[in-house]
Amino acid sequence: xxxxxxxxxxxxxxxxxxxxxxxxxxxxxxxxxxxxxxxxxxxxxxxxxxxxxxxxxxxxxxxxxxxxxxxxxxxxxxxxxxxxxxxxxxxxxxxxxxxxxxxxxxxxxxxxxx
Amino acid sequence: xxxxxxxxxxxxxxxxxxxxxxxxxxxxxxxxxxxxxxxxxxxxxxxxxxxxxxxxxxxxxxxxxxxxxxxxxxxxxxxxxxxxxxxxxxxxxxxxxxxxxxxxxxxxxxxxxx
Numbered sequence: 001x002x003x004x005x006x007x008x009x010x011x012x013x014x015x016x017x018x019x020x021x022x023x024x025x026x027x028x029x030x031x032x033x034x035x036x037x038x039x040x041x042x043x044x045x046x047x048x049x050x051x052x053x054x055x056x057x058x059x060x061x062x063x064x065x066x067x068x069x070x071x072x073x074x075x076x077x078x079x080x081x082x083x084x085x086x087x088x089x090x091x092x093x094x095x096x097x098x099x100x101x102x103x104x105x106x107x108x109x110x111x112x113x114x
Numbered sequence: 115x116x117x118x119x120x121x122x123x124x125x126x127x128x129x130x131x132x133x134x135x136x137x138x139x140x141x142x143x144x145x146x147x148x149x150x151x152x153x154x155x156x157x158x159x160x161x162x163x164x165x166x167x168x169x170x171x172x173x174x175x176x177x178x179x180x181x182x183x184x185x186x187x188x189x190x191x192x193x194x195x196x197x198x199x200x201x202x203x204x205x206x207x208x209x210x211x212x213x214x215x216x217x218x219x220x221x222x223x224x225x226x227x228x
Contacts, residue, residue, distance in 0.1 A: 004156075032214035043118070043204055043219035044157070051214040090156050096213060101170050102147070104156030 002027050006091050006105035014113045019063075019078040021108045023091030026072065031093040033074045034102075035065055038088045047089075050074065061085070086112045116141070118220035120205050126226045127195050135190045135223045139207030145169075146188040147217060148180055149204040157204055163188055164211045192225075200227045 007022040025031060032051050036044040048059025055067040065076045074091060091105040119138045127133050139146050145164045149157035162170040163182035182188045186207075192199055202224050206217035 034216060036219075041221070043221045044206075045219070046216045049214070049216050092156075094213060101159045101162070101172060102217065103159070104149075106156050107154075 002031065002093055002095055002103050004091050004093055004103055004105035006089075006108050008108055009106065010109050010111065012111040012113060013081045015083055016080050019076070019081045019085065019110065021076040021089050021091075021110065023065075023074045023076065023105060024072055025074065025091075025093050027093070027095070029096055030067070030069055031096050033065075033067060034092040034094070035059065035063070035074075035076050036090045036092060036104075038090065038107075040087075044090060047076070081110075081112045083112050083114065086110055118205055118207050118218055120203075120220040120223050122223060123221070124224045124226075126228060128228050129195055129197060131195050132191065132193045133195060133225060135192075135203050135205075135225070137188045137190070137205030137207075137220060139186050139188070139205075140218055143207035143209050143218070144186050145208045145211055145215075146182055146186065147206045147208075148188070148190045149206065150174070151202040151204055151222070153201070160190070162211075169211060195227050197227050200225060 003026045005024045034049045035047040048057045050067045058064045094102045121136045147162040148160040151157045159172040161180045166182045177193045180190045202222040204222045206219045208215040
């Protein structure tokens with residue numbers, strides 16, 4: 001069965017520092033990959049997605065992620081953190097050729113210190 | 115354009131009761147999915163509906179049911195509520211069922227069971 005592991009339930013960075021949120025998936029066939037952000041008392045907002053093609057994907061708000069098949073990873077990065085980036089981030093996968101069920105990781109809460 | 119709308123925003127029920135949650139997708143979107151997000155965890159897939167037919171089901175008991183109407187809106191029904199059903203219930207819509215489509219989430223219904 002597919003699974004998604006997000007390393008680190010909490011990540012704290014200083015404003016202006018690099019943001020790195022880690023995501024690994026388990027699948028013999030690379031799935032479709034997504035990163036979503038959730039602000040308090042809100043639903044999830046899509047940051048970026050990987051389906052096929054270029055392995056470095058750029059998203060909104062300066063975020064990007066790189067798909068590495070050999071490492072089954074899809075880590076999310078942002079060169080310079082802003083206070084407004086403080087939120088919960090979820091990595092998600094949808095099986096390719098296997099249905100419509102989207103599987104989410106447990107989430108990583110990002111704290112940004114002034 | 116309006117996003118995904120869910121009602122009610124908050125709901126308090128007691129054990130054994132029944133509840134109905136409602137979702138209106140983005141105009142033009144024909145697919146609706148339901149997720150349960152327990153506090154501190156990622157969303158868990160419950161159902162996906164497309165053109166009024168169930169296209170996917172997660173590992174939830176038969177107490178959970180859903181339907182989709184001709185206007186593509188959807189209802190999630192939960193019978194015989196348990197304390198463990200307390201969660202944020204998220205509805206997400208997408209244009210179709212093509213794999214890899216991102217989903218657009220509503221702000222959810224927070225259900226509390228006393």
